[in-house]
Amino acid sequence: MLVTLLVFLLILSVLVLIHEFGHYFVAKKLGIKVEEFGYGFPPRVWGKKIGETLYSINLLPIGGFVKLFGEDEAGGGRLDVKDPSEKISAKDKKRAFFSRPVHQRAAVVLAGVVMNVFLAVVIYYIFLGLSGFKTELPLLNNHDFKGVNDTVKNDVYISTIEKGSPAEKAALPEFVRVVAVNDKDIVSAQEFSTIVKSAKGNEVEIEMIVPETGETVVKNVIPRENPTASQGAVGVGLLEMKTAVLSYETPMQKIFSGFIHPYNLMSYNFDLMAQLVKVSFEKKDASALSEGVAGPVGIYSLVGTIVEIPNVKERVLQVLNLAGLLSLSLAVFNILPIPALDGGRLFFILIEGITRKKVNPKFEALAHTIGMVVLLSLIVLVTFKDVFQFIVK
16 A cells, blocks of 8 residues: 555656646746745745745645746736835846746646646657557557557457356456466457357366456356356356557667657547547446546546556556556646636736736736636545545445
8 A cells, every 4th residue: 555655656756746847837938937946835844045946845745836927816817915115126027927928928828738748748759669569458448549550459348247156166256367378368258158069067267367457267167967047157257358469570669759759649548538428428427427436536546456466567557557547637637727727827828928918916816716616626526426436336
């Protein structure tokens, strides 16, 4: 559990810190005053001022933040002074975030998203390099992958074990992929059934792989000579699933794989999300859509599964894949024009750029406040869903 917690905190902290570093770096380059760069969230545990910037470590060890001079919570900006009699120099006013031209403020806001995309690209170059530029994805639709050689294979999974069946007596595990029966590769449920039926009364060897860990499991089962119609000779429920095998083989594919693979992942996930939304509207039931969304608890549960993978290389690959996907998701979600997110702040900056007039600070503050309340409410709802799905059940 401690390892799971440490890996979970490390992934989230790196993702958010690299995002905030983007804001920090561009602000510094443009001469905007950075008041504080903090790891974690207050209350502050330790801080050291170097130059004009305070670098701090805070109590809640998830993520971080950047405080820019002249940027308030609304994103519009104001200059606060502790002493009302204290005057702010004209030079300092020019270094305030809100006083900078539209294109500079837009660059600072966009920098976090760009850094998350850059991090994902680096992660996937490492991931694909370690995996031999070949990886697999469960194929839930007919997606068209770009810039890669893709083939589709059919996998057979044991989904259920019937009580009192030969499968239960042989301790066959559930939710495993059937690789072979008597050394014959299995590519369909029909093929599995045909082999075990022909071996009625005689022992068969079933080779399986546990998807979460990559562990190979081999069990010997004796199919019934007179199977019941409801259970079959072995007494297992079978599920067929298609898998996309993505191979970056040519020199050009390998050179650009760090960019192409994230694009393929996100376009595939967008297709799936659109499909889930469509099904939810058609059935007037959002359960399918909600199952496709996970919050901190769901991610923590997934990390727990990954750290239990016995194969070290596979464990590292899955951590990298999760970190890359989360970094991409953070970038895409953050750029959406939702108040309180970077995309919402960018939206108001762009309005100012088009109209040549600043948006009313009170209106912008209200919009960001409402956006934050909505986002926090969604996080709470998703967390409750995850607790019920991954812990209570």
